[in-house]
Amino acid sequence: MKKIIIVAISENNVIGKTNGEMPWHVKDEFKHFKDTTFGYPIIMGRKTFETLGKPLKGRLNIIITRNKNYSVSFNDVIILDSLEKSFSYCEQNNFEKVFVIGGGQIYSQAISLVDEMIISKMKFKAEGEVEFPKINETDWIIEKIMEHELFEVFLYRRKNVRQN
Numbered sequence: 563m564k565k566i567i568i569v570a571i572s573e574n575n576v577i578g579k580t581n582g583e584m585p586w587h588v589k590d591e592f593k594h595f596k597d598t599t600f601g602y603p604i605i606m607g608r609k610t611f612e613t614l615g616k617p618l619k620g621r622l623n624i625i626i627t628r629n630k631n632y633s634v635s636f637n638d639v640i641i642l643d644s645l646e647k648s649f650s651y652c653e654q655n656n657f658e659k660v661f662v663i664g665g666g667q668i669y670s671q672a673i674s675l676v677d678e679m680i681i682s683k684m685k686f687k688a689e690g691e692v693e694f695p696k697i698n699e700t701d702w703i704i705e706k707i708m709e710h711e712l713f714e715v716f717l718y719r720r721k722n723v724r725q726n
């Protein structure tokens with residue numbers, strides 16, 4: 563099973579605000595996110611889930627929290643207490659890929675565990691306090707896969723991962 567981070571990052575490395583808001587709304591970028599993740603499980607931190615306010619359609623939504631009593635009033639949502647358990651759950655259920663969709667805390671823990679990252683580099687700076695963790699560029703094979711007016715999409719593949 564391929565473990566993949568998907569993220570949009572501004573020129574100054576911002577991914578969000580501490581109040582949960584996204585600093586930008588770029589329709590094409592949301593479409594790219596939806597098209598890429600549709601049909602696959604998505605793993606997110608509790609704060610990102612609460613920012614979304616509801617599960618994203620057509621995908622198994624997995625929420626990570628340390629709160630044992632956390633519950634939501636939606637079907638098709640799974641609540642687990644670690645990233646590792648989330649990956650194991652997806653593996654056991656024979657998913658071909660799983661996407662880690664944020665936010666900052668979850669990306670920081672996932673960056674050393676994933677096989678690939680699909681990064682939308684926004685062509686502007688943004689205001690916000692939540693940043694993407696530092697990427698050690700030498701660990702990755704980097705390929706530009708899409709060009710859009712307001713962003714470009716790069717595929718990062720970890721160097722020691724078997725290509726198939």
Ligand SMILES: NC(=O)c1ccc[n+]([C@@H]2O[C@H](COP(=O)([O-])OP(=O)(O)OC[C@H]3O[C@@H](n4cnc5c(N)ncnc54)[C@H](OP(=O)(O)O)[C@@H]3O)[C@@H](O)[C@H]2O)c1
Nearest residue numbers: 569570578579582607608609610627628664665666667668
């Ligand atoms: N630009 C993008 O592509 C993108 C994507 C997604 C999100 N965002 C932005 O990112 C921001 C949110 O990021 P964030 O860092 O504040 O929060 P987050 O990563 O979404 O969620 C953090 C929460 O996840 C849970 N958690 C973290 N590590 C855990 C662990 N090891 N075990 C169990 N639970 C764990 C905790 O929940 P409990 O407190 O309940 O225990 C923690 O408070 C928002 O501004 C959002 O808009 C941006």
